[in-house]
Amino acid sequence: MKTKTWIIILAGVFLLGLIGTLIVFFRPTENKIANLYVDGVCIRSIDLSSVTEPYEFTVETDHGSNTVRVEQGRIAVISADCADGTCIRTGWIGERANPIVCLPHRLVIRIESDVVGDVDAVAR
Amino acid sequence: MKRGLAICMGFLSLLLLFTGCRKKEVSKTATIFAMDTVMEFTVYGNSEIMPQLEATVREMENRLSVTVDGSEVAVWNRGGSETFSPDTADLVARALEYCRRTDGALDITVCPLMRAWGFTTETYRVPSAEELAELLEKVDYRHIKADGTTFCKSAGTEIDLGAVAKGELGNRLIRMLRESGVKSALLNLGGNVVALGNRPDGAAWRIAIEDPGKEGYAGVLQVTDSAVVTSGGYERNFTQNGVVYHHLLDPKTGLPASSGLLSVTVVGADGMLCDAMSTACFVMGLEKSIEQWKTYRDFEAVFLTEAGDIYLTEGLESSFTAVDRYADAKVTVIRA
Numbered sequence: 001m002k003t004k005t006w007i008i009i010l011a012g013v014f015l016l017g018l019i020g021t022l023i024v025f026f027r028p029t030e031n032k033i034a035n036l037y038v039d040g041v042c043i044r045s046i047d048l049s050s051v052t053e054p055y056e057f058t059v060e061t062d063h064g065s066n067t068v069r070v071e072q073g074r075i076a077v078i079s080a081d082c083a084d085g086t087c088i089r090t091g092w093i094g095e096r097a098n099p100i101v102c103l104p105h106r107l108v109i110r111i112e113s114d115v116v117g118d119v120d121a122v123a124r
Numbered sequence: 125m126k127r128g129l130a131i132c133m134g135f136l137s138l139l140l141l142f143t144g145c146r147k148k149e150v151s152k153t154a155t156i157f158a159m160d161t162v163m164e165f166t167v168y169g170n171s172e173i174m175p176q177l178e179a180t181v182r183e184m185e186n187r188l189s190v191t192v193d194g195s196e197v198a199v200w201n202r203g204g205s206e207t208f209s210p211d212t213a214d215l216v217a218r219a220l221e222y223c224r225r226t227d228g229a230l231d232i233t234v235c236p237l238m239r240a241w242g243f244t245t246e247t248y249r250v251p252s253a254e255e256l257a258e259l260l261e262k263v264d265y266r267h268i269k270a271d272g273t274t275f276c277k278s279a280g281t282e283i284d285l286g287a288v289a290k291g292e293l294g295n296r297l298i299r300m301l302r303e304s305g306v307k308s309a310l311l312n313l314g315g316n317v318v319a320l321g322n323r324p325d326g327a328a329w330r331i332a333i334e335d336p337g338k339e340g341y342a343g344v345l346q347v348t349d350s351a352v353v354t355s356g357g358y359e360r361n362f363t364q365n366g367v368v369y370h371h372l373l374d375p376k377t378g379l380p381a382s383s384g385l386l387s388v389t390v391v392g393a394d395g396m397l398c399d400a401m402s403t404a405c406f407v408m409g410l411e412k413s414i415e416q417w418k419t420y421r422d423f424e425a426v427f428l429t430e431a432g433d434i435y436l437t438e439g440l441e442s443s444f445t446a447v448d449r450y451a452d453a454k455v456t457v458i459r460a
Contacts (some may be wrong), residue, residue, distance in 0.1 A: 036449065038153040084246070099160045099330060108155055108162060119344055121164075123354040123389055124315035124334040 011073045032094070035089070036068070039110040047071050048094070062106040075109060077102065097122045140176065151324070156186045159290060161314025168308040168324045177297050182295070187212055188289045190235065190282075191244070201235070201282040205266060206274050209254075213273035215396075221263035221286045222400040226416065230404035231265050231375035235282035243371045244284075248362035256378035263375050291399025294318035315359075317352045320394050325442065328443070333426060334358075334385040340448035342428055346352065350396035355402035356387030356428075357392070372406050382406055383409030384430050391440060392423040401425070410435060414458055 008089040032048040038061050054071040056078070066080040066087060077087040087102035090101060097119045099110040137255060141317030148458035151276060156163045156183045165177055166344040177403055187209070189195050196212045199205050208216060219232050235244075237258045251259070262280035271278045290313045298320050301309050309320040319329040328346035335342045336358040357380065359371030374381040383406065390402040401423050410427055417425065417437050424439040433454045441457050 038413055039157070041297045099164075103157070103160075103162060106157050108164075110164075118321075119330040119331075119332040119341070120310055121317045121352075122315065122332045122334050122341065122354070123317050123345075123352045124359060 008037075032073055033112045034038060034070070035110050035112055037110070039106045040108075042103075046070055046075065048075060060103075061107065066102055066105060066107055068109070069091075075111075076100070079108070080105070088123055095119075132323060144152055149282075156181055158182065158291075159189065159314070160191070161290075162310040163314060165297075166310045166312075167306055168410050170304055170306050173300060173304045173306065175447075177301060178299065180296055181293065184289065184293050188215070188285050190286075192336060197439065198284060199287060200275070200277075203277075204205070206276055208273050208275065210273060213270075214282070215273070215285065215288065215292055216268075216442050217277060218292075218396065219277070219285060219400065220265055220268060220270060222288070222397070222404065226401075226404040226408060227420040228265060229408040229412070230287060230400050231263060231286065231357055232283045232285060232371055233263050233267065233281055234375050235284040236262050236280065236374070237373050237378050238284060238371070241369065241371070241373065242362075243360065248364070248438050250364055260376075260378050262397055263378070265284075272308070275444070277285040288396050288400050289317045290314065290362065291394075291396035294395035294399075315354065316399060319347050319350055319352070322348050333387070333389050333428075333448075335449055336428060342387075342448070342450040343426065343444055343446045345391065345440065345444050350391050350393060351398040352389060353395070353402045354387055354389040355406040355407070356385075356388065357381075372403065374407050381407040383407060386428040388413065388428075389426040390423050391425065393436065394422070397423060417458065418460060 010055055027090050034046045034048050036043050036044040036059065040059060051070055051072045056069045058065050058067045064081045066077050069078045074092045076092040076101055076115065080087055082102050082104040084104065087100050090100045093111060095118055096111045099108050101108050149166045151166055152174055154165045154174050156178055158293035163181065164173065168173060176336045186192055187196050190197055190201065192198060196208055222230050223232060238244050239253045240255060240259055261295060267281045294311060294313055294316065298309055301320055307321045307325050307444040311318040317331050323329055326350050331345045331347055331352045332341040333343045333345065333354060336356050341367040351454055355372060357372055361368050370380045372381050373379065379443050385406055388405040390405065392398045405425060412430065413425065417423065424437045424442060426440060427435040429435065433456065434446060435456045435458055444452055446455060
């Protein structure tokens, strides 16, 4: 093969690599994962960024049950048989610092994302 | 020349293969249900200490909680014993010091009032004026006479360390983390936040202050090696006949404190001080809180007033940013 062909092939590979690098470095880190914990143990992991059709499911534990609704980029507890209903009042969440907590049922739903500018915790 | 260029590009292409590798600090997160709340610990680097942290939480809860039958505090409240273990005695003595310092705006003997309003059992009710008057006779930290690890009390005196225990827990956990060589950690003790060092990327931790109106945040604080504790009437309350009653009771009146503040956030190195002062400042209001700050200068604070304004002590001037609904609020910096 001619040297010229080789150079074109190599240049092509180089260009592809460069584009790949740029994508890796500059893509927005929108990995929004919702993790569901019962008694501190992760029982389910949902990629909120890839949700196309909203859906619901119920978490049944020894302490009681909570019904969770999932939509693109956000998650909420929509009904529960706990005493205080705090988990329902928290409403939709979509960022890490603001988890849904159902104290009586020991359920925590937390968003794991590396979006820059997010706060680390909320004082309340 | 052409060959040189080809080799060069080939080499660069190889280099590009490695760009996917980015260093990421290893962190471990634990969720613990204790002290009537949910705690979240995030530790970077050496996370082997996590079980020890959890054990410390349990130990302190079993020793200090009024609701744990057989805890030192529960036994003392029943009149079963007048002495505390050295750790508990030290905590109670320091708590009493804050009661004195704030002239009773913080009062650890507020326990009978909390029970009458139903805040301890979540069976809310509004006590009558006569009932409150009767209970107020039992509420006064000066009824406790301390002598070493012995604490004598008047009849009916009961203590609740809820306003200081989490603060002290934070202090202890941070000490343990430091001793084990951890440089970066974030402890969230049910909204009572303690930061060790900086974020693993070297930037200050970003701690939001909750908007008392519940829609997003009021502001964001950038902190290093600090506790951030907020007290507000919006946290725990109930509504009866259209009136909202919250759990931060004024020990002098027995009624929910109404000092013109929606919330107070206290920032400082000592978590227990922050915990005590956030409650006390909320009860005593802006003017007296400023006096405390000017006298002691051992904490910084952000005050959100009922009028919708923000007041902050000068030490937080460069680390606080108002956001969301509060982005255009009037901000007044308190100076010495």
